[in-house]
Amino acid sequence: MSTFLRDQRVRRTLSVRDVARDLAVHPNSVLRWERGERLPGPEHVKALAHTLELDTSAVARFFDGARAPVEPPRGFRGHGxxxxxxxxxxxxxxxxxxxxxxxxxxxxxxxxxxxxxxxxxxxxxxxxxxxxxxxxxxxxAAPATRPRPPVPPMRRLRRRTGLSQEAVAQRVGTTRHRIGAWERGEQQPPLWAVRRLAAVYGVPVSRVARATGVVASPALNVRQWSRGDLAEVLRTLRSWSGLTQRAVAARCGSHPSSVRAWESGRTVPRARSRERLERLYGLPPGSLLAAYPEAG
The missing domain is CATH 1.10.260.40 (lambda repressor-like DNA-binding domains)
Known part of the structure; x- marks a missing residue:
């Protein structure tokens, strides 16, 4: 066994207690290090090198030589x-x-x-x-050849943002377990969640819809609206926004019964309510007029 550490300590007229006091350890620890019976941690290696006025690499090489050789694992892998x-x-x-x-x-x-x-x-x-x-x-002795399962598209979208399931759940307004079920394809997220997920991941709603297997309603496409589609359009827009009829009424300055009447086709919103609905759903001004019924 090399006496390198002990020789360096003696050259500098340091006792075992001197070194132990500098490193805040027991003298027996220093003796065991010098004999190679015990290996210090990285911090003690640096402190020992400082006390002995040596390069850290020199002290590290001494302890590397004191390490017991690692025996190769015995036996065979049984992948085949x-x-x-x-x-x-x-x-x-x-x-x-x-x-x-x-x-x-x-x-x-x-x-x-x-x-x-x-x-x-x-x-x-x-x-x-x-x-x-x-x-x-x-x-x-053959290596394992199991192919890695493909990463589900919803999980891939989340990972590219660096967010955890818990973080996404908090931003979307749901639970981590539900996020996991959506990523595994065990459940389809509701329409409002698709919109919020798209906002969190910074991608179009259509991309999240494809990844989750959710089919977007044609009523979401302004260009496909025809006269008389207003009730279906309003129901679809509210569903994709994750709002209740009461919430829509509060934001439009109306009563929930009015919202129910609009969505059932019994009445149509007046000009002021229409403008508020368009702002609420992020629609171009006047776009809802294309879905109004023909004037009787």
Missing amino acids: LRALRQGAGVPVRRIARRLGITTATVYNWEAGRVRIPPSHVPALASVLDTEVPALTTQLI
């Missing part, structure tokens, strides 16, 4: 074991019984979570009716 076992028609229980192990161990081998000990390889080859070289070289 499942295909070989299934091809041979051998159940997991038979392998476990023949090798004196649990079925969970065999499953761990197949998943690559645990290496197959070399001592088990001959018996395993016998159970699978194959030769040991074929088992180790062609199958067990």
Whole structure:
């Protein structure tokens, strides 16, 4: 074992206690470091180099030499074991019984979570009716080739913004679990959520709609409005905005019963209410007139 640290300390007429006091450690720690019995952390390596007036790299090299060599892992990865076992028609229980192990161990081998000990390889080859070289070289030692599953489009949109599910949920006004369900395709977000998600991700509403499988209503397209479409247009616009009839009434200075009458087609909003609706839904001035019924 090298006496480099001890020699450097003695050259500078420092005692073990002197070094320990500078580093705020016990003297026994310094002795163990000098003998290579214990390795200090990065901060102590820097402090030790400062006390001994050495480059940090020199002290680090000393401790690198004191580290025990890392033994290569023993055994084989079993990524190809499942295909070989299934091809041979051998159940997991038979392998476990023949090798004196649990079925969970065999499953761990197949998943690559645990290496197959070399001592088990001959018996395993016998159970699978194959030769040991074929088992180790062609199958067990083969790297895993599982393709990564594609990232769902909704998750990709979120990741490009650097936001967590929790952060998106707070901005949209929903829960993290619901964001996760939308990203996995287990649920479709409501129309109002599609609009808010598009705003959070900085992309068009149509892109979020495609990513979630939501089909946008033709009533959202101003160019497709015809005479008499006003009630459907107002219902669709409110749904995509995530507003209640009461909220629309409050913003337009009307009564909820008036909003219900507009959306059922019993009445039409007067000029002032129409202008407020257009501002509320971000429409060009006068655009709702294209959906008004023909004057009787």
